[in-house]
Amino acid sequence: MSDLGNKEIFAKNLNYYMLLNHKDRNDIARDLDLPYTTVTSWCKGEFYPRIDKIEALANYFEIRKSDLVESKENQEENITKRAYPLLGKVKAGYNYLAQENLIGYVAIDKNLPDPENYFALKVTGDSMQPVLYEDDIVVIHKQNDVESGQIGIVLVDNEEATIKKIIKHDSYIELIAFNSYYPPRKLYKKDKFRIIGKVTEARISKIFE
Numbered sequence: 001m002s003d004l005g006n007k008e009i010f011a012k013n014l015n016y017y018m019l020l021n022h023k024d025r026n027d028i029a030r031d032l033d034l035p036y037t038t039v040t041s042w043c044k045g046e047f048y049p050r051i052d053k054i055e056a057l058a059n060y061f062e063i064r065k066s067d068l069v070e071s072k073e074n075q076e077e078n079i080t081k082r083a084y085p086l087l088g089k090v091k092a093g094y095n096y097l098a099q100e101n102l103i104g105y106v107a108i109d110k111n112l113p114d115p116e117n118y119f120a121l122k123v124t125g126d127s128m129q130p131v132l133y134e135d136d137i138v139v140i141h142k143q144n145d146v147e148s149g150q151i152g153i154v155l156v157d158n159e160e161a162t163i164k165k166i167i168k169h170d171s172y173i174e175l176i177a178f179n180s181y182y183p184p185r186k187l188y189k190k191d192k193f194r195i196i197g198k199v200t201e202a203r204i205s206k207i208f209e
Contacts, residue, residue, distance in 0.1 A: 006069075010054075011045035013068045017061045018043075019083050019105045032056055043104065083107055084120045084139060106137055106203070117142045118200070121153070121163075127177040128163060136204050138163060140197035151199040157192050163199065 018024065025043060029036040034053075041047040049057070051065075058065045083105035106120040123136045132138070138153075146152040148168035154175060155161050164175035164185075175185040187193045 005048055006071075007045045007048045009071050010048055010069055011043055013070075014042055014057065015105060017063060017067070019107060021061055022107065024086075024104050028057075028060075032060060040103070084115070084118045086120045086122070086137070088121065106139065119197075121161075123163065127179045127182040129179045131178045132163070132202060133204070136202060138199045139201035139203070141200050142197050144195055146195055146198045152195050153197045153199065154187075155194050155196050156187070161196070166195070 018028070025036060025039045028034065028039045038047075038049075042049055054065050054068055058068055061067075086104040086106050088103060103122075112118065118139060118141055120137050120139050123132050123138060124134055126134070140153055146166055148166065150166060151163065152166045153161055153163055154166070162175065164177060167174040167176055167184075172186045172188040175187065177184075
């Protein structure tokens with residue numbers, strides 16, 4: 001049976017070549033003058049592109065059209081070994097509702113003993129400036145605790161994810177922003193919050209702009 005028209009296979013191939021070429025959805029939308037929502041629907045396997053769009057993508061990645069539409073053995077395994085899942089965005093502030101939706105992959109730079117326990121998130125907001133800026137990517141190790149003074153991801157009220165330096169006290173923790181405009185936030189044991197990971201790496205997007 002032909003793979004032509006298979007949305008899932010196309011999405012897997014598109015995400016694979018985006019990973020290999022260090023491109024994300026914003027890059028594709030901008031460089032090929034496409035709506036971001038259209039690119040997102042392709043990456044998620046919701047829609048199948050027209051043949052002219054497949055050709056444009058093949059030319060963009062300098063590959064054959066068949067590389068995008070035909071199944072490749074072991075490709076999913078290669079992606080898993082070479083990339084972290086990039087999940088939604090994490091607000092560098094207090095008013096963002098966490099969305100753990102897969103929006104792409106981030107290449108792994110080193111061998112890790114447990115790569116399945118890592119994921120990546122995009123930063124929005126300015127509370128972690130001048131260290132982290134809008135669209136920077138942070139790589140996170142999944143864990144339910146961090147040491148005092150480390151940078152972690154905290155889920156507040158089971159909805160709001162924030163990246164902050166965490167300072168521990170006897171009866172509460174403080175979430176510390178690097179931007180002095182934002183005051184420390186105290187979370188007590190009675191508050192609904194949980195630590196979901198420790199930031200292990202940051203990839204700066206604007207350092208060369």
